[in-house]
Amino acid sequence: MNDKTHVLIVGAGPTGLTLAVDLARRGVACRIVDQAPEPSGGSKGKGLQPRTLEVFDDLGVVGPILAAATPYPPARLKVGRVPFWQVRMHKPVAATYPLVMMHPQWRTEAVLRERLAELGGKVEQGSTLTGFEQDAGGVSARLGTGETVRARYLVAADGGRSTVRKALGVGFSGETREEERMVLGDVRVEGLGREHIHVWVRPGKGMVALYPMAGTDTFQYLASIKPGLAPDLTLSGFRRVFAERSMLRGVRLTELLWSSLYRVNIRLAERYRVGRVFLAGDAAHVHSPAGGQGLNTGVQDAYNLGWKLARVLAGAPEELLETYEEERRPVAARVLGLSSDLHDKRSMKRDEETYQLRLSYRGGSLALRGGERVPDGPLPLADGTSARMFDLLRGPHFTLLSPDPAPRVGPEVRAYAPASPYGGERHTLIRPDGYVGIATSSAEELSDYLAMV
């Protein structure tokens, strides 16, 4: 039995990998296990929202992602053989990463795995969590390999069917829309341009779409499936549905690399924490695919939890961990409402809300007169120089903007004196996840906040 592990992460999808990278760069001893013998393929969650790109900037992975990602091309819809509309779904906003970028999920995971390796970590593939117990000092987790891992905390990033959530008996209320299933796959196609997302609707038959997948020579294939019909996940099944709904000649699906049946599930876990065990990502909330929120919300769960686990392991009060559920569960509830709404209305609306730039933790116990996301931009400093905000924030530290930056702060806080009070308050402390923790003119309030974190 190994008791040197501080955090055991179960599941190496985008949520688990983001957390592993964040903990590894903070020097937290963690292990990450995944039951799959090797990393999964599949373009699945392919839209990276602007806020996720900001998080990836901080974690040092935005470069390799943007090297392959592209903005969504305009979508072109035909009904029968008739061109119906062409639309660009995403409009840029005033932010450092102004657009949703298309990037296949398998590649997002590969980039995070590479970053983890740079930081000295590694996913233990083929390692299934089979059970666990917790006590006052930690969690003892049993793996299929026969090993028992002792860790201070366990984070379940084990997906929508989460073994951990079920073992904890945490309810997962919501709905499964059996009547709204989709067949999904990655295909190679001959004879079709890559400048558009192609959508065809054949009345009475259904919808089929092909998304040219950024950074690859493949398309993501998406087709509705009638209630009661068994899905055909083979290349010949894909070809038959495509021919019937697109009514195109001269376009051929030549290869199927990955396929899956996708059920629309809209569910939220009743709790995000039971003792020393936390739920994150799809284990805590599952979405409609509309608006591309699922993967992105999971990444931000991990980003919210990572620094709090690290602080508590370094001696901050245990109550800090209570703020994870307090902050993230309402966000998921709101996002679930949003993605279901988009789904129900078949809406093409994409804005700062879907880009996850408007999420704030205002009103929570960790957002004392704060809670706002700090935007990027130039920050004039008292010494006459100017800095870029994201350059100051990048890394695992807190950032203090204060005219007297020397006082009372430990090595976890980097302090800068701005040319004028940031946001009008004398002291602004920015959390490691880029939200204002406290903005105050009182040095005493600032000290109290620092003691809490």
Ligand SMILES: Cc1cc2nc3c(=O)[nH]c(=O)nc-3n(C[C@H](O)[C@H](O)[C@H](O)COP(=O)(O)OP(=O)(O)OC[C@H]3O[C@@H](n4cnc5c(N)ncnc54)[C@H](O)[C@@H]3O)c2cc1C
């Ligand atoms: C077929 C499909 C299509 C999708 N399409 C879209 C889309 O178009 N847009 C969108 O935004 N989202 C989409 N999603 C959702 C998106 O992929 C998820 O929101 C995202 O993967 C969630 O990440 P996660 O890390 O929380 O969980 P997951 O990616 O599900 O990862 C969970 C991991 O845990 C591992 N695991 C499970 N149980 C155990 C255990 N007991 N022990 C060890 N390991 C375990 C699994 O092997 C898996 O690797 C799709 C999902 C699927 C399955």
